[in-house]
Amino acid sequence: MTKATNVATRRDGDSGSDDPVTTPGGEADAIVQAAARAAAPWAALNRTGRTQVLRTIADHLDSAADELVAIGARETHLGEARLRGELRRTTFQLRLFAELVTDGSYLDVRIDHADPDWPMGAPRPDLRRLMLPLGPVLVFAASNFPFAFSVAGGDTASALAAGCPVVVKVHPGHPELSAATAERVKAALVAAGSPEGVFDIITGLDAGVAALRAPEIKAASFTGSIAGGRALFDIASQRPEPIPFYGELGSVNPVFVTRAAATNRAEEIVAGFIASFTLGAGQFCTKPGVLLVPRDSDLVERLTQATYPAPAPLLNPRIQSGYTETLRQLTSHPSVSYAGNADPFADPPGPTVLTVRAADLVEQQDDLFRECFGPTVLVASYDSEDELLTVAEMIDGQLTATIVGEEGDRVLAPLMQALALKAGRLLWNAWPTGVSVTYAQHHGGPYPATTSPTITSVGTAAIARFLRPVAYQNFPQWLLPAALRDDTTLPRLVDGRRL
């Protein structure tokens, strides 16, 4: 099942990038050291205090919305409406983590009272466990969500909520916005009376790699390309003290359309697919990149004749050149056809639909089943619904997999079973873009969707990435952390029972 890793040029990530400005080594080191000094006071701050800090950051960003959105629009080519919505999502996310800190269930408090008759064969001591912050976290920001996966995005919000100081290696695609966002976050931290060093930014790949190697950094997160993410994962894993590296890398997000759905809802499917894959000019990690459709349906014809959004400039020249390169490889492949009229290589690029036989996709998956970061998709025609299962069984890990089907489709049960092994999120008659920030969200998946199949980078469960359990044995009440005392009101497991 494992095959040669596709080195997709999905986002410009950080591999080999020459940032125009870089934080000098000494200064970057001072920032990491300051984060290390802030770890104890930030971890020790009570939950009310930390909640207030997160809300203050959200407030400061909201009140700077006009300025920040204007800078973002200039630097990223993303429209004002999109950026305003993304900033709203970002401050909502900070407030949702504040709510989570208030609730306290993320501490996973467990209390086992001493039990002389514990059936293990030896008396059970008094044991109490809670989650503590891991320590300073290094966040590698992404290009394609200049707010939500950047300086004050989900990684920063969840790490701060966990009680970890954060050093963000900013993305070179939006340097001014990164600096302006960081200014607002720092002002909020000062206003809320936070310890110095809890948050700062560094610039440049060299500074990022040096920070990743710094013994003071205890975890790192990343959103970007497979090549860049894997390189950083390897550095994190090969340190004298390896640290958790939470990389969200590449995903094709295949969509499996059954014959019945194609017959009954062709118009709706075409409209939904086009809206999803052209959103943000196709620069979403959850863009549906491969659509599997029955050959005897009219879906390909409908897609050929459909009306598409106007061409839109990509985030930056590196994304554009990476996109063009992948597109060139796909269009020059003998099994792939292009049926449109417009020049797919135009800059800005228009939405492009390539076609292929599903059998060819299976046979040449390394070349064809790959992420193309931008507004191009591959539509694969199958003769038999069995081919849907073949594709589901052959693919690598994905962030999402979507089934567009109808009640009664015989392929549903085996297809769901196969896809649950491969994807972090399954969708039914819906589209994968627009990742909601919620309690039940999971934005992750087996490699190479992420470097760690057990974690999510979106939703409240993302906080678990930055926590570690510590057990306290035989401590008297007066010496225990407050969360572990008998009078705690936190959600907890007491002698195996949920309270």
Next chain:
Amino acid sequence: MTKATNVATRRDGDSGSDDPVTTPGGEADAIVQAAARAAAPWAALNRTGRTQVLRTIADHLDSAADELVAIGARETHLGEARLRGELRRTTFQLRLFAELVTDGSYLDVRIDHADPDWPMGAPRPDLRRLMLPLGPVLVFAASNFPFAFSVAGGDTASALAAGCPVVVKVHPGHPELSAATAERVKAALVAAGSPEGVFDIITGLDAGVAALRAPEIKAASFTGSIAGGRALFDIASQRPEPIPFYGELGSVNPVFVTRAAATNRAEEIVAGFIASFTLGAGQFCTKPGVLLVPRDSDLVERLTQATYPAPAPLLNPRIQSGYTETLRQLTSHPSVSYAGNADPFADPPGPTVLTVRAADLVEQQDDLFRECFGPTVLVASYDSEDELLTVAEMIDGQLTATIVGEEGDRVLAPLMQALALKAGRLLWNAWPTGVSVTYAQHHGGPYPATTSPTITSVGTAAIARFLRPVAYQNFPQWLLPAALRDDTTLPRLVDGRRL
């Protein structure tokens, strides 16, 4: 804080071992393939069925206790009473995981109903999340717990409970016991009607490494030495598809005795310390290896004059030679003194107490603050309680750290804060050996205690190592997994509220 890794010869682990018998490559591959084929049916088995299987395994092992204990006693030099107790712990553990599977909270069910007014700025879709098994798990068995951390030990129990097939690379220290235990487990699986391939064993380092590289293996666990564990961690991390590697490696388990405690409770401290460090002839991962005591106390003198258990043979010749080597390095160190009369290098070895100044321990931590797997400890004398903090701040990650103190000791608060950063379990006026299997237990810690600071290898939370979340978006009730339907009775989080 990070320093050169101590390559302690703690247990014989698996690095460089030449197992007398080894599973041939073809056969080992067939076992891995069978585990892969078993993954889907084992994962699909309902919770009642899996509970029955775990209980049946426990019953079969219990009913074979006489035979298994006799083989174990012959192969490991561990006494019958100890082995009988360990087997009881092992079958208790299987039944505790059965109870956990019945309870179902490990599935971490989360249900978010669709919400058109979700304050993120976009409607929230219906999202539901649960935990699914990771897939086939490779377990590297340990030598020092031939039942509890071996063929049917905690790793196997928690992986099977999670719904993962298990391949155990047996430890060469007890080959017959491993084979006999595996026979019983397999018989139980057949009796309970489990799918073929859910459990099997392989023998030999080569077979273990080949299995670790097999793409079908989705996670691995290990209990053993730092050197061996790190080598396997590196292999797991460098695979084309990296997999989680849960290694429990080395730990010194320092004990910090305050001046007041030394003054008030010298006799009790000496008795407790001796009992703890000589338990199992010092071959426990939680053996208290370093005891910090005030220089002006009589603890060293009492330890010198105390009565000790008789010399006991170590597990096997490799453990004995590793122990002798570490002991020779420690005793030849110019800062270390040995005050006893008996020959510390005798075989079998008697309990040995070495002494050092705490200041020397700090200055030469790489040489002196290291695990010595066997019945030797280092007692470090301090002049000022501040030295306790210095030691706590300098050390690497530990499984445990113990404070022996009195109410009113001024060092307690900073010492607890420092040690919570370094150890997975803190103890107060207790001893770290005898790890209880409970809901709140945490047997883990920062590197090199383990390769993953966020997980435990003992206690019910150990099941989380072998699970990954999957979210389902927009699915109708009839198509959802039963655990995620509106009528589920499992413990769950619904729209952010615990039910």
